[in-house]
Amino acid sequence: MEVPSGVATDRVVDFDIFNPPGVETDYFSAWQSLVRPDGPGMVWTTANGGHWIATRGDVVRSLWADSERLSSEVLAVTPGLGEMMKFIPLQQDPPEHGPFRLSVMKGLASRYVVALEPKVAEVTRELIAAIKPAGACEFVEEFAEILPLHIFLTLIDVPLSDRPRLRALGAQLTRPDGSMTVEQLRDAADDYLRPFIEARMANPGEDLFSRIFVAGVDGRPWTMDEARRMCRNLLFGGLDTVVAMIGMITLHLARHPQDQTYLRAHPELLPQAADELMRRYPTVSVSRNAVVDMEIDGVQVRAGDIVYLPSVLHNLDPSAFEAPEEVRYDRALNPTRHTTLGAGAHRCVGAGLARMEVIVFLREWLANMPDIRLDPDKPVRMKGGNVGACTALPLIWN
Ligand code: HEM
Numbered sequence: 001m002e003v004p005s006g007v008a009t010d011r012v013v014d015f016d017i018f019n020p021p022g023v024e025t026d027y028f029s030a031w032q033s034l035v036r037p038d039g040p041g042m043v044w045t046t047a048n049g050g051h052w053i054a055t056r057g058d059v060v061r062s063l064w065a066d067s068e069r070l071s072s073e074v075l076a077v078t079p080g081l082g083e084m085m086k087f088i089p090l091q092q093d094p095p096e097h098g099p100f101r102l103s104v105m106k107g108l109a110s111r112y113v114v115a116l117e118p119k120v121a122e123v124t125r126e127l128i129a130a131i132k133p134a135g136a137c138e139f140v141e142e143f144a145e146i147l148p149l150h151i152f153l154t155l156i157d158v159p160l161s162d163r164p165r166l167r168a169l170g171a172q173l174t175r176p177d178g179s180m181t182v183e184q185l186r187d188a189a190d191d192y193l194r195p196f197i198e199a200r201m202a203n204p205g206e207d208l209f210s211r212i213f214v215a216g217v218d219g220r221p222w223t224m225d226e227a228r229r230m231c232r233n234l235l236f237g238g239l240d241t242v243v244a245m246i247g248m249i250t251l252h253l254a255r256h257p258q259d260q261t262y263l264r265a266h267p268e269l270l271p272q273a274a275d276e277l278m279r280r281y282p283t284v285s286v287s288r289n290a291v292v293d294m295e296i297d298g299v300q301v302r303a304g305d306i307v308y309l310p311s312v313l314h315n316l317d318p319s320a321f322e323a324p325e326e327v328r329y330d331r332a333l334n335p336t337r338h339t340t341l342g343a344g345a346h347r348c349v350g351a352g353l354a355r356m357e358v359i360v361f362l363r364e365w366l367a368n369m370p371d372i373r374l375d376p377d378k379p380v381r382m383k384g385g386n387v388g389a390c391t392a393l394p395l396i397w398n
Pocket of ligand 1: 089104235343351
């Protein structure tokens, strides 16, 4: 696509968000290659049909929270993705968004998250017991991909014997091998979820879906179409994001053995350690469409333009966080300040659950595993995209 008129050449780049330069070895520095000291806060990339990318922390954060001038409806950049998924509430704009989001929030209220904690600990210990005797594992495949899947099945009250079916689907979400199109992935997810949605709508129980259905939408029941789109959002939103987060945190631990020792000695710091590690390793980016013409950071963004917002360029910007690349467990951090979980009207509704999963993972892992390190003979691999992640994380221990 042509560069829009009036965009200065120093703002034009050729940056493929799905494959930033060097992403296979380091997702974070691949993104940071876009940033120049005192450089612009918005650039135009000619890749993927042409779109804006916010590159400075303050611009990323303020646009993320600006759901008046930027729409979430289309999920642009990935052609056709939004039209296929029609996620509720992710792809809704205010005011339509509010009542749907409220119901989902009720279903994920903190009392339910607290009640789930022992189950998450149990599943984590089970997975640890399965990998520990070997002295080595491919962490993404053998652990990170499985944990959130089991938690999701527990949340929707599906017997864990049902794991293998969703397992293959989960792997396609995090490590797509090209064997399934996005449409097939959506259909496979819908086929999986359909019987549970129908049963819970007809006969609500205590599980997550039932709680959300019972909450209704602005005083009326959910339609089947809305219910499908919402459940699909929970499945897609709560799996690969957690896989990515747990992978990055474990990579950090493997590279910093002193942190394993320190956190083991200070379990009381785990909640703030989880917040700091989540800030340090953001992997989600979102796209929005401008609904009006507007000036941002000295450039003219036109209605319809796509604006891409990478949380990594907010959280790792030194003007947003002091020494952002350092993991400081004593950083006085308000978790709503970083954008790992978004900002504004769409900030992650699963934030409390995600944070609990990370805290429990850290607690159980550090308590039940010896010191881990990277296998020197096998490479760590990463990928870009709307959710960046480790795709290979080979660990060894004594
Ligand atoms: C560490 C793990 C997670 C990360 C990094 C993460 C990240 C995010 C981000 C950045 C957004 C904002 C999207 C936007 O502004 O367009 C979001 C929204 C959302 N997340 Fe999460 N998420 C995580 C875990 C979860 C979990 C466990 C669930 C539920 C089971 C979940 C469900 C959702 C839903 C439904 C939305 C849409 C909210 C709305 O549009 O109002 N997420 N998440």
